[in-house]
Ligand SMILES: Nc1ncnc2c1ncn2[C@@H]1O[C@H](COP(=O)(O)OP(=O)(O)O)[C@@H](O)[C@H]1O
């Protein structure tokens with residue numbers, strides 16, 4: 001059975017005038033990694049928010065292990081594009097946040113936090129405030145905070161979108177490494193073709209308004225992956241061209257999109 | 262000693278010397294000079310007069326500060342948390358905040374007399390609104406992104422206040438308290454002009470009426486130093502309780 005089933009999901013904003021999502025259906029298998037790829041404004045963030053029930057949906061159903069979902073679940077963790085660290089918490093306190101909210105014992109929390117600080121290469125910065133850290137380190141802390149609660153589902157909203165190219169690649173590589181040791185089901189939003197191919201088992205290509213799924217593509221590159229080996233894989237070249245063509249069409253379709261609605 | 266301090270000390274010395282020099286040439290009823298003020302200061306300090314006047318002023322200020330922080334923070338939080346309370350009261354709050362509080366001083370005297378309670382009420386009215394409004398702003402202006410983070414981690418209402426709302430409102434509240442201290446000193450002097458037969462404000466009135474200008478300057482200087490000291494104290498407390506705001510402190 002699929003881990004998460006999304007059925008006929010719709011969402012509009014501004015009293016129905018902006019259709020952000022229409023008729024989204026998607027099944028996510030256990031330990032699968034799905035990348036949502038699409039031009040900006042196509043409803044990727046909206047989809048993620050609805051899966052975590054951070055905003056209400058207009059229609060459709062979401063089930064998690066067969067249970068209907070109506071409010072944020074403690075076993076779903078989100079990594080935000082804006083990092084979402086608390087400026088008044090030190091790095092270790094930020095990573096401990098989710099565990100503290102769940103009322104875990106102090107000792108256990110401290111041990112888990114120490115483990116993720118180690119894993120994320122943040123050792124020595126435990127007592128720093130977010131503003132004293134680089135963007136890459138802040139996002140590592142955001143990722144550590146999400147992983148620390150050992151979530152069954154990881155939702156990531158363009159988490160590396162605001163990082164420079166080099167840091168972004170380092171983070172991608174690190175995420176791949178972590179996913180091999182800590183198996184997770186993941187829904188990863190991106191507008192980068194490379195990132196989608198690198199991280200996804202399947203890629204969901206979304207079309208511009210009204211946010212629909214255009215196509216779902218299996219990546220077919222075996223795991224464990226590394227940036228270099230993925231880029232050298234024959235599927236990479238092929239997929240890249242195909243996805244690029246699709247996104248280009250989406251960009252061009254911008255205006256006629258209203259008519260086929 | 263840094264160049265900055267050196268320039269400041271030099272500037273201070275020049276001003277004091279010029280004041281001393283020209284101050285001596287003016288009729289002592291109209292003006293005075295630093296050494297005369299210093300002499301008056303030691304005289305008033307030695308006789309215990311200054312201390313006794315100051316004690317009452319400080320007491321009034323302390324009561325009003327505590328009362329305005331407690332009331333301002335409490336009501337600001339309620340206004341920020343419950344929209345009904347906000348809508349029912351925000352017009353009065355902003356009207357009272359915009360109004361020059363001096364205008365109600367005679368009324369307070371009429372209602373509450375000339376003693377300590379009346380003075381505390383006056384100073385309280387001067388101080389409470391900046392605290393209240395800043396607390397309200399702080400509670401209202403919680404970063405929406407962080408609110409979403411808290412929700413996604415399934416934070417309870419109590420945890421929301423502890424981890425998000427209170428820490429993000431604290432700097433606003435402290436800024437409000439700083440504003441309030443400035444206004445509170447004004448309120449204290451005005452209250453003492455109008456009311457009591459003691460306090461630093463009364464001292465000013467008394468020595469002005471007696472044309473003892475050198476003694477008149479003593480409470481003025483004391484209030485000035487008090488203002489500087491309290492501002493500095495508030496700043497110090499702010500840095501202590503909101504250390505994440507020291508954005509320039511990068512190692
Ligand atoms: N709170 C909102 N109110 C009104 N419109 C919104 C709101 N949030 C998003 N939208 C609109 O919905 C569409 C999808 O937005 P979003 O999900 O953020 O897209 P993406 O993450 O793919 O860039 C956009 O056209 C956006 O302008």
Ligand SMILES: [Mg+2]
Pocket residue numbers: 044045046
């Ligand atoms: Mg987005």
